[in-house]
Amino acid sequence: MHATVVTLFPGLFAPWLTSSVVGRAVVGGLVTVDFVDLRELGEGRHRVVDDRPFGGGPGMVLMAEPVVQAVEQARGRHGPAVRTLLLTPQGRRFDQRFAEELATAPDGFVLLAGRYEGIDERAIEVLQPEEVSIGDFVLSGGEAAALVILDAVARLVPGVLGHEDSATEDSFSGPERLLDHPHYTRPASWRGHEVPPVLLGGDHGAIAAWRREQRLARTRARRPDLLEPRGDKEGACSPES
Ligand code: 9D3
Numbered sequence: 001m002h003a004t005v006v007t008l009f010p011g012l013f014a015p016w017l018t019s020s021v022v023g024r025a026v027v028g029g030l031v032t033v034d035f036v037d038l039r040e041l042g043e044g045r046h047r048v049v050d051d052r053p054f055g056g057g058p059g060m061v062l063m064a065e066p067v068v069q070a071v072e073q074a075r076g077r078h079g080p081a082v083r084t085l086l087l088t089p090q091g092r093r094f095d096q097r098f099a100e101e102l103a104t105a106p107d108g109f110v111l112l113a114g115r116y117e118g119i120d121e122r123a124i125e126v127l128q129p130e131e132v133s134i135g136d137f138v139l140s141g142g143e144a145a146a147l148v149i150l151d152a153v154a155r156l157v158p159g160v161l162g163h164e165d166s167a168t169e170d171s172f173s174g175p176e177r178l179l180d181h182p183h184y185t186r187p188a189s190w191r192g193h194e195v196p197p198v199l200l201g202g203d204h205g206a207i208a209a210w211r212r213e214q215r216l217a218r219t220r221a222r223r224p225d226l227l228e229p230r231g232d233k234e235g236a237c238s239p240e241s
Contacts, residue, residue, distance in 0.1 A: 001157045002032045002108035004074040005146050006067075008049065008115050010035040012143050022151050025160040033150060036074045041066040050116055059117035067123040071112055079107030084129040085149070086112045086119070087142030091131035094149060096172035098132070102149070103156035111149060113142030177226050181214035 005013065017026050017033060025031040042049040043066065050060040075082050083105050092098075102109055112119075112129060124131075134145045154160055170180075184195040198210045219226050 001030070001103060001154060002034075002078065003111060003150060003153070004034050004036060004077055004108070005111045005113060005150075006036045006038055006070045006074050007113040007143055007146070008038045009113075009141070009143055010037050013147065016147055016151075021161065022154040025154055025157065030157055030159050031154045034077065036070045038062075038066055038070050041069045041073070053117065057117070061117055062114060062119045062123070064120040064123035064126070067112070067119055068126055071110060071123075071127050071129075074110040074112075078110070081105070081107040083107075083109040084112065084127060085109060085132045086114070086124065086127070086129035087133075087145040087149075088114060088118070088131050089133050089138065091133040094132050094134045094145075094152075096152070096170075096177070099149070099152040099156060102153045111142075111146045113146045115141040172226075178215040179218045179223060179226070181211040181218070 007013075013033070013035070017023050022031065026033055038049055039047050041047075043063070048063075049066045050062050053059070053061045071084060075084065083102070112127075132145075132149070134148050139145060184199060188195045188200060196210065198206050201207075
């Protein structure tokens with residue numbers, strides 16, 4: 001996996017890239033994350049990258065020229081099938097299926113993290129990025145969203161997780177997208193709370209059946225939307241969403 005992040009704040013990524021499961025994969029070379037510092041493509045001696053919005057209003061807007069130059073520089077480090085993602089609250093919702101697509105993208109991907117009020121729309125017209133949001137809440141910039149995407153994608157790269165089939169047993173992966181069942185470890189009795197006896201009996205068929213029941217019951221109770229027919233999972237077609 002090769003990702004290039006275009007950002008004004010490459011320093012925000014460093015601790016994550018050298019620690020954690022995913023960080024070890026970066027260090028080990030299975031995952032490569034590099035950066036284009038948008039500031040270095042800014043205008044003039046002060047490397048200006050933003051200006052006030054035409055038409056007025058609060059905040060600043062990233063200028064088209066430095067953004068397009070930075071993304072072109074980033075794309076130049078990848079093959080012709082590189083995907084370009086613009087992180088924006090206006091984007092398509094990121095999900096596990098999207099993560100799976102990116103994990104197998106043959107020429108990797110570029111993540112463009114915005115700041116301020118947004119990016120000059122003409123940069124978006126020229127770059128034709130895939131616009132992606134990580135959810136309906138307000139972040140202060142695209143960097144936290146870029147980290148979320150890098151983490152979700154990197155752990156799908158074969159060899160990144162210690163335990164190889166951890167990723168395929170995840171909620172939301174595989175043909176059945178269900179929430180997880182509850183987990184227990186020792187002691188079997190703790191502060192008067194008991195571990196469900198089936199888990200202590202050693203009957204692996206009964207354990208599998210119990211876990212599957214738990215997964216279904218939890219999904220029905222907490223995320224009934226996941227049990228609806230495929231293609232309507234995002235809720236985009238349902239009137240109440
Ligand atoms: C307070 C400013 N908002 C006015 C309506 C617009 C706005 C601009 C920029 C809101 C957030 C941001 C910064 N967010 C991102 O760059 C971002 C984001 C997010 O905020 N939520 C979910 N996914 C993403 S991906 C990038």
